[in-house]
Amino acid sequence: MSEATKTLTKGDLFKHFMLGYSSETAYNYERLQALGRANASVDLLNKLYDTKEEKINAIQKYFVFFNTEPSFIGTVIHGIEASMEEQIANGAPIADDEFNSIRTGLMGPMAGIGDTVSQGIVYPILAGIGCSLAVQGNFAGPIIFELGYKAIMLGLGWYMYTLGYKQGKTAIINMLRDKTLDRITELFSIVGLMVVGSMAFSRVAITSPLVWQFSESAFKLQDAFDMLFPGVLPLLITMGVWWLTKRFKPTTVIAIIFAVGIVLALLGVITTPL
Secondary structure (H helix, E strand, O other), X not given: OOOOOOOOOHHHHHHHHHHHHHOOOXXXXXXXXXXXXXXXXXXXXXXXXXXXXXXXXXXXXXXXXXXXXXXXXXXXXHHHHHHHHHHHHOOOOOOHHHHHHHHHHHHHHHHHHHHHHHHHHHHHXXXXXXXXXXXXXXXXXXXXXXXXXXXXXXXXXXXHHHHHXXXXXXXXXXXXXXXXXXXXXXXXXXXXXXHHHHHHHHHOOOEOOXXXXXXXXXXXXXXXXXXXXXXXXXXXXXXXXXXXXXXXXXXXXXXXXXXXXXXXXXXXXOEOOO
């Protein structure tokens, strides 16, 4: 009589996914996230394996060097782990070396993409929105930042996890083939540029007080800017700072901003509204 197939429920998978956010709780510089991943897999292994010896053998393969972005994109590896563990428990001949070669082969690329999405796009966008509201005394600022960040992290993280579980090691190949990761990165980049642009317009509060008198009429430069090209000064300053950052160190750029700003203010070329 054949043994019943061992299957992970959606609840098992979700618990394994959530425990993945503890991947760095046992962080050390010898194995980095290895102990955290082992800890996250304990309940999964208890569900799939019957004897104590089987569970010990199963968890030992996690005690190797492992490090990736564990929250947004890297969760696809966690899903692949669950898929392979389920296959092993049902008799699939997946050796420990093969198990870890798949994990270690993916951890670098997923870390690069995941860090770009989480630290380079999502965090700055939401922090910018939250800070803009907070400086105006709006308590919704930090709330939007926290809830928004967690919602995107959990939503995208769960999507990547289930993708890894359902498609296994072919998930990444399929994602690269149909450019899913490229579209995700491009989407967040576009949103980020929109937010940065709106923040530059609203937060770089620079105007020009220059006025030229012509007989009985006066020509106000700022009024002309507002009619023809609203926000042109913040745009020029933002683009100028971007150009400087490509050529100088941040401390040098800050010094240049201070120097140019003070000189132009003393000459009456620019001012900031009170």
